[in-house]
Amino acid sequence: MSRDQPLLTIAIDGPSGSGKSSVSRAVADRLGIGYLDTGAMYRALTWWCLDQGVALTDEAAVVVAAEALPLELSTDPGDQRVVVGGTDVTAAIRTTAISAEVSKVATNTGVRPVLQQAQRDRMATISVATGGVVAEGRDITTVVAPDALVRILLTASEEARLRRRSAEVHGSADEAAIAATRDQVLRRDRDDSAVSQFTVAADGVVTVDTSDLDFDESVEAVLAVVASIAGHAHPDAPDAP
Numbered sequence: 001m002s003r004d005q006p007l008l009t010i011a012i013d014g015p016s017g018s019g020k021s022s023v024s025r026a027v028a029d030r031l032g033i034g035y036l037d038t039g040a041m042y043r044a045l046t047w048w049c050l051d052q053g054v055a056l057t058d059e060a061a062v063v064v065a066a067e068a069l070p071l072e073l074s075t076d077p078g079d080q081r082v083v084v085g086g087t088d089v090t091a092a093i094r095t096t097a098i099s100a101e102v103s104k105v106a107t108n109t110g111v112r113p114v115l116q117q118a119q120r121d122r123m124a125t126i127s128v129a130t131g132g133v134v135a136e137g138r139d140i141t142t143v144v145a146p147d148a149l150v151r152i153l154l155t156a157s158e159e160a161r162l163r164r165r166s167a168e169v170h171g172s173a174d175e176a177a178i179a180a181t182r183d184q185v186l187r188r189d190r191d192d193s194a195v196s197q198f199t200v201a202a203d204g205v206v207t208v209d210t211s212d213l214d215f216d217e218s219v220e221a222v223l224a225v226v227a228s229i230a231g232h233a234h235p236d237a238p239d240a241p
């Protein structure tokens, strides 16, 4: 990418299971820019509090933990690694135990501005280093980076989201597996909605509904929005630079 071009900042929000993380990583990879998983920051803070014996109900103590969170988060979309206080927690933060608790931290209104500012700082650093960034979460298009060049709300029907998460976590999308996934998807979205708006696109935010798209089609749909707004041709498109 030419350094004369504006930084390609791409903000993507959406509910759980809409495909934000996987699609954002693929988009960042295709565009050759960095990636920021802001949900991983809330998850890492949750892991750190539990590890340090900080009660998640002690809101002030969780804010203090957020302010001093010793977090290393890789920004390479092809190599996601999360380290907290020297411990590699890449897998640990994805366990059901953390998924079940993370909303307590994400709905702590003292924590949010601390992590939001850290996310703005990381977006700026990544953009300068790689020419752009895809940052995804629940409030990136609205609060963290409302001035991003491209802002997308990635949605999918409740049924599609439950099916995807269930297949991912339980290796099946049968009735029992879907029932076991409801808390991780629907209850969490309900709780997280108390502090962020990620079901309706804000002004200027483009909605991409992936309910009837497979994974590759979803990536192409996002790249098409980026191309139309940023004039950034797909790397493999006939008119690519």
Ligand SMILES: Nc1ncnc2c1ncn2[C@@H]1O[C@H](COP(=O)(O)OP(=O)(O)OP(=O)(O)O)[C@@H](O)[C@H]1O
Residues within 6 Å of the ligand: 014, 015, 016, 017, 018, 019, 020, 021, 022, 023, 039, 164, 165, 168, 210, 213, 214, 215, 216, 218
């Ligand atoms: N369009 C799609 N069609 C089918 N499966 C998809 C699609 N998009 C994503 N997936 C799959 O759905 C699962 C959930 O996707 P992903 O983790 O990216 O969602 P998310 O929105 O980041 O969820 P959360 O916010 O809960 O972390 C993954 O296994 C992913 O590969």
Ligand SMILES: Nc1ccn([C@H]2C[C@H](O)[C@@H](COP(=O)(O)O)O2)c(=O)n1
Residues within 6 Å of the ligand: 016, 038, 039, 040, 042, 043, 102, 103, 106, 107, 136, 137, 138, 139, 140, 188, 192, 196
């Ligand atoms: N910008 C963000 C990102 C995430 N969250 C919350 C919502 C989830 O409960 C939790 C983990 O996110 P996930 O990894 O599932 O995308 O963090 C938020 O409130 N704001």
